[in-house]
Amino acid sequence: MSLHRQPRNVARELALLSLSQLSDGSEKLSDQDLNRLILAAVRTLVSEIEENLEKAAEEANRSHERLLSSEIKASSLISAKTMVQEAIAHTESAINRLSTILELPETIQLANHEEVRIYALEIISIVNRKDKEIKETIEDALVDWKYGRLPRVDRDIIRIAVAEILYIPQTPRKSAIDESVKLAKRYSDEDGYRFINGVLRRVLDKLTDKVDRQAAKIDK
Numbered sequence: 001m002s003l004h005r006q007p008r009n010v011a012r013e014l015a016l017l018s019l020s021q022l023s024d025g026s027e028k029l030s031d032q033d034l035n036r037l038i039l040a041a042v043r044t045l046v047s048e049i050e051e052n053l054e055k056a057a058e059e060a061n062r063s064h065e066r067l068l069s070s071e072i073k074a075s076s077l078i079s080a081k082t083m084v085q086e087a088i089a090h091t092e093s094a095i096n097r098l099s100t101i102l103e104l105p106e107t108i109q110l111a112n113h114e115e116v117r118i119y120a121l122e123i124i125s126i127v128n129r130k131d132k133e134i135k136e137t138i139e140d141a142l143v144d145w146k147y148g149r150l151p152r153v154d155r156d157i158i159r160i161a162v163a164e165i166l167y168i169p170q171t172p173r174k175s176a177i178d179e180s181v182k183l184a185k186r187y188s189d190e191d192g193y194r195f196i197n198g199v200l201r202r203v204l205d206k207l208t209d210k211v212d213r214q215a216a217k218i219d220k
Contacts, residue, residue: 007110007113007115007116007119008119008171008179009179009182010110010111010113010116010120011115011116011117011118011119011120011123012120012123012160012179012180012183013183013186014034014038014111014116014117014120015120015123015124015127015160016153016156016157016160016183016187017037017038017041017042018034018037018038018041018120018124019124019127019156019159019160020041020044020152020153020156021037021040021041021044022037022124022128034111034117034120034121038111122168123160123163123164123168126163126167126168127156127159127160127163130163130166130167133166134159134162134163134166135147137162137166137203138155138158138159138162138199138203140203140206141199141200141202141203141206142199143202151188151192153184153187153188153192154184154188154192154195154196157180157183157184157187157188157196158180158196158199158200160180160183161176161177161179161180161196161200161203162200162203164176165203165204165207166207173204176200177197177200177201177204180196180197180200181193181196181197184196184197
């Protein structure tokens with residue numbers, strides 16, 4: 001096992017990659033299923049990189065043509081500037097995804113460790129088996145958002161953390177949140193990881209309040 005990658009951290013990432021390819025309700029998975037899902041996820045990431053690079057090239061070409069064919073007017077310059085900014089955004093997104101892809105060989109290699117695979121499969125099974133309860137917990141913590149409108153990757157990261165917090169007692173709650181934020185920084189964006197952190201903090205606060213209320217009833 002790599003010194004800087006803990007088994008459960010790798011397992012969470014494998015679970016995330018697998019959930020992105022898995023239809024809801026699939027509870028029982030084998031090692032072969034996990035391999036297939038990870039391979040499909042890698043192919044999806046590569047396709048996203050290619051798509052973002054193509055979009056970046058298109059926006060860069062459009063801005064270049066706009067500058068060459070237009071008179072030097074404020075409106076033309078603003079339009080070209082907007083296109084350049086869009087090209088830069090697509091390029092940055094592709095670079096971020098590319099950095100993730102470059103680390104995937106190590107992740108896949110670590111997936112061969114039994115401890116990693118067992119925990120990844122456990123997370124996936126819980127997320128799907130307890131989908132209704134996890135969804136209700138997340139919905140209760142959302143502010144001005146609908147569960148169904150969350151980006152798939154953000155929703156899956158939150159589902160993994162809530163599954164660990166609710167159904168895997170040995171998982172430190174703070175660790176589940178911190179690792180979810182790290183996953184979001186790799187697979188989502190700045191707005192995504194901040195949003196995920198806020199939702200999970202509210203989940204934890206509500207669970208703590210619930211425990212406190214139950215304790216208060218017992219003391220009476």
